[in-house]
Amino acid sequence: MTEEKCPQLVDYFVVAGLAPGGSAPLDEEGQQRGGRVVEPVIDLAVIARGLGEEVPEGFTCIEKTQGGHPAGLSAGLINNPHMYLCYRRGHDKPPILDLGVLYEGKEVVKQGWNVIETTPYSRSASLSSGGPATHRTFLTYRRAPESQALHTLGVTDISLLLPSKGEVAPHTFCRVEKNLNTGIWGPALYLCYKRAVAKANALVYEAGLISRYPEADVESFPLPESVPMFCLPMGVTVESWPLNTKYQLPVFSTFVLTSACGDKISVACF
Numbered sequence: 001m002t003e004e005k006c007p008q009l010v011d012y013f014v015v016a017g018l019a020p021g022g023s024a025p026l027d028e029e030g031q032q033r034g035g036r037v038v039e040p041v042i043d044l045a046v047i048a049r050g051l052g053e054e055v056p057e058g059f060t061c062i063e064k065t066q067g068g069h070p071a072g073l074s075a076g077l078i079n080n081p082h083m084y085l086c087y088r089r090g091h092d093k094p095p096i097l098d099l100g101v102l103y104e105g106k107e108v109v110k111q112g113w114n115v116i117e118t119t120p121y122s123r124s125a126s127l128s129s130g131g132p133a134t135h136r137t138f139l140t141y142r143r144a145p146e147s148q149a150l151h152t153l154g155v156t157d158i159s160l161l162l163p164s165k166g167e168v169a170p171h172t173f174c175r176v177e178k179n180l181n182t183g184i185w186g187p188a189l190y191l192c193y194k195r196a197v198a199k200a201n202a203l204v205y206e207a208g209l210i211s212r213y214p215e216a217d218v219e220s221f222p223l224p225e226s227v228p229m230f231c232l233p234m235g236v237t238v239e240s241w242p243l244n245t246k247y248q249l250p251v252f253s254t255f256v257l258t259s260a261c262g263d264k265i266s267v268a269c270f
Contacts, residue, residue: 011221012212016228018236019208040095040154040198043088044141046073046116046125050082053121059086062160065189067167071160073127076183083119083127085139085191087158091240094144095154095198099191101178104136113142128182137182139191144198150241154198161190170194200239207232224265230255231269 047053047061055061062085065071074083102115104126109115116125116139126136144152161167161175164187169175175192207228217223257265 011218012214012223014212014223014227014231015210016207016231017210018205018238019210019228021208024206025204038156038196039089039091039201040156040196041087041158042090042093042095044096044099044116044139045086045088045120046083046127046139047086047119048074048081048083048121048123050080051121051123053119053123055086056088056120058090059088061086062158065160065162065165065167066170066192067162067165069162069165069167071189073160073180073189074183075186075189076128076181078183078185083125085158085160091201094146094148095152096141097144097152097154097195098142099155099158099176099193100140100142101176101180101191102138102140103178103182104138106135109140110142113140115140127180135182137180150198150200150239152198153195155193156196156198157194159192161192162187163190164188200237200241202237202239204235204237207236221265224257227257227267230257230267 043059045056045059047055062071071084072080072082073085074080100113102109119125126138128135128137144154157173159170159173160180161169169190169192173192173194175190177190180189180191181187209228212223253269255267255269257267
C-alpha cells in the first residue's frame with residue numbers, strides 16, 4: 001500500500017537574525033558603510049552672548065542662517081543682547097517632536113508644550129522687549145512622552161531663515177510661520193526644522209541565517225540564500241532601550257521572491 005503524504009503548508013521555516021558566526025556592520029540605510037546615525041534633538045536653550053553667556057556643555061549653537069548670515073534672535077531690540085538658539089542631541093531624554101513660537105498675551109500655551117522662558121543663566125529668554133506696545137516672544141517645543149520615545153518622528157535638524165536674503169526652507173523642513181523678530185529694527189527671521197524617525201541608540205548588522213527546517217534543501221525547491229536579506233532588508237539591530245520602555249509587539253509582513261526560473265515564492269515574516 002502506497003504511503004500517502006500529508007498536504008504541505010510551507011516548504012521551510014527560517015529564523016533570520018544576527019548569525020552566530022558574526023555579521024558585517026551596516027549603517028542606518030542597510031549599506032556596508034561607516035555612516036553614523038543622526039541622533040535626535042533632545043534639549044534646547046537660548047543664550048545671551050552679549051551678556052557673557054556661553055554655549056552650555058554638549059550643546060551646538062546656531063550661529064548662521066541657512067544662507068550663511070548671522071543668526072542672532074534679537075536683532076530687533078535696541079539694546080541687542082545677541083541671543084542665539086542652541087540645541088543638544090542624544091538619547092538620554094525623549095526626543096523633541098515639534099518647535100514653535102509663542103506671542104505672549106496673544107495666545108495661550110498649548111497642552112503638552114514647553115516654553116523656553118529663561119536662559120541657562122536665569123535671564124529672560126524673551127526675543128522681544130515686551131514693552132507696553134509689544135508682546136514678549138518665546139520659543140516653544142513639544143517633547144515625546146516616555147512611553148513613545150523610540151521610533152517616533154523627532155526633530156533631527158534646526159535652521160533659521162532670512163526671507164529678505166532669499167533664503168527658503170530646505171526640502172523636507174517645516175517652517176514655523178511666525179516671525180521671531182517682532183521689533184522695529186532688523187529683518188524678519190523664521191525658524192524651521194526637519195523631522196525624521198528618532199531611532200534608538202543601536203548597532204546595525206547584516207542579516208544572516210540562524211536556523212532552518214528542514215536542514216537539507218528540498219530537491220524541487222532549494223532555499224534561496226537571499227531569504228535572510230529579504231526578511232530583514234534594513235539589517236539586524238541591537239538597540240539600547242530605557243528601562244521603562246514598553247515592549248513593542250512584532251510586526252507581521254509578507255513579500256514575494258522570484259526565483260531564477262521566474263517562479264513566485266510567497267514569504268511571511270513575523
